Amino acid sequence: MDLSELLNSPMGQSIVRSVAGQLGMNENEALGVVNMAVPAILAGMTRNVQSPDGAVSLNNALESKHDGSLLDNLSSMLGGHTQELQQDGNGILNHVFGNNLTGIEQGISKKSGISMNKIGPLLAILAPIVMAYLGKQKRQTNTGAGGLGDLLGGLLGGAQQKKSGGIMDILGSALDKDGDGNPLNDILGGFLGGR
Known part of the structure; x- marks a missing residue:
C-alpha cells in the first residue's frame, strides 16, 4: 500500500474527520493539509534513514513503541486522547526535522x-x-534497518523512485535545497506535482 491508498482508505478519512473536528477546520481544509503533511513527514524520515545511525534509530522506534499497534485503537485515540498523541508527535517531529x-x-x-x-x-x-503505519508495514514486510529507505520510498510511491534517484534528488542533502527558507516546496514539489 502506498501513501495515496492510505490517505483514501477509511482509516485516512477517519483521521481527516477527527483532525478537522478538533482543530476547527472543514474536512476539505483538513484533507489538503493532511495530504501535504504526511508526505513531508515520510520525506523527512527518508532523509534521516540515509545515515546508518538514523536508520538504526528509526528501526528501534518501529520495533518498540511504534510497532503499528496504535492503529488498532486509533479511533479511540482520536476520539479523546489526542493530547497524548500530540506529545508523542512533537517528539517525533523534533527528531525527524530538528x-x-x-x-x-x-x-x-x-x-x-x-x-x-x-x-x-x-x-x-x-x-x-x-x-505506526510505517511500523505495521515494516512488520508485514519483515524489513530491517537497512531496508527502511526502500520501504519509505514505496510508501511515497514507487513512481517517485524511477529515473535519477527519485526521492533523494528531491530532498538533496538538506531540506531547503534552493535556499528560499521554505523547505516544504523542495520536499513536496515532486510528490504533489508542485501544488
Missing part, C-alpha cells in the same frame, strides 16, 4: 492557507499515526 520544523510548518501553512497554530498540532497528531 531545526527545520518551523520552516515545514510555515511552508504547509502558506501553501494551505491554514494558520500556523493549527498546522503544528495537526502535524503532531499525524506523526505517531505515520510512525
